[in-house]
Amino acid sequence: MIKFVQCIRRKPGLSKQEFREHWVAYGEQVKALAEASGAMRSVLSLALDVEQNLEIMQARGTKAPYDGMAELWWERGNDVVAFLESGSGDKVIDDLRRAQEAFMDLPNCTFFFASEDA
Numbered sequence: 001m002i003k004f005v006q007c008i009r010r011k012p013g014l015s016k017q018e019f020r021e022h023w024v025a026y027g028e029q030v031k032a033l034a035e036a037s038g039a040m041r042s043v044l045s046l047a048l049d050v051e052q053n054l055e056i057m058q059a060r061g062t063k064a065p066y067d068g069m070a071e072l073w074w075e076r077g078n079d080v081v082a083f084l085e086s087g088s089g090d091k092v093i094d095d096l097r098r099a100q101e102a103f104m105d106l107p108n109c110t111f112f113f114a115s116e117d118a
Contacts, residue, residue: 001116002077006070009105019067020046022103029096030070036092037083041073066109073116080113 010019027044034042047053047065057064074080083089100106 002074002080003114003116004072004080005110005112005114007066007110008068008070009108010067011103011105014103016049016067019103022099023068026070026096026099026103029092029099030072033089033092033096034072036089037072037074038079039072039074041071043069043071043073045069045071077113077115 010016014022023044023046030042030044033039046068053065056062100109
């Protein structure tokens with residue numbers, strides 16, 4: 001299992017409500033990428049605004065939680081490589097990048113591929 005994980009922080013000055021509005025539209029674009037690439041699953045998660053997150057952060061000395069996470073899952077890495085090399089998803093990827101630039105604090109986000117090992 002190969003995952004593309006995006007740990008996302010909102011742009012400075014963007015309210016939580018504004019972030020959530022962008023997030024809904026971004027979710028549709030992530031789903032479009034999942035369909036175009038043959039991903040078996042896509043998941044978007046928002047951090048909860050709860051006291052427990054603050055307590056964990058203070059107790060462990062960590063940074064604030066990311067505002068959201070997006071994940072795309074494929075059965076094999078070769079599926080991702082074939083999709084990226086084919087060029088068939090270039091428009092979907094370009095649209096996704098433009099959306100990211102509109103509401104994400106990209107220098108403080110983290111995007112990476114990972115494998116799920118049993």
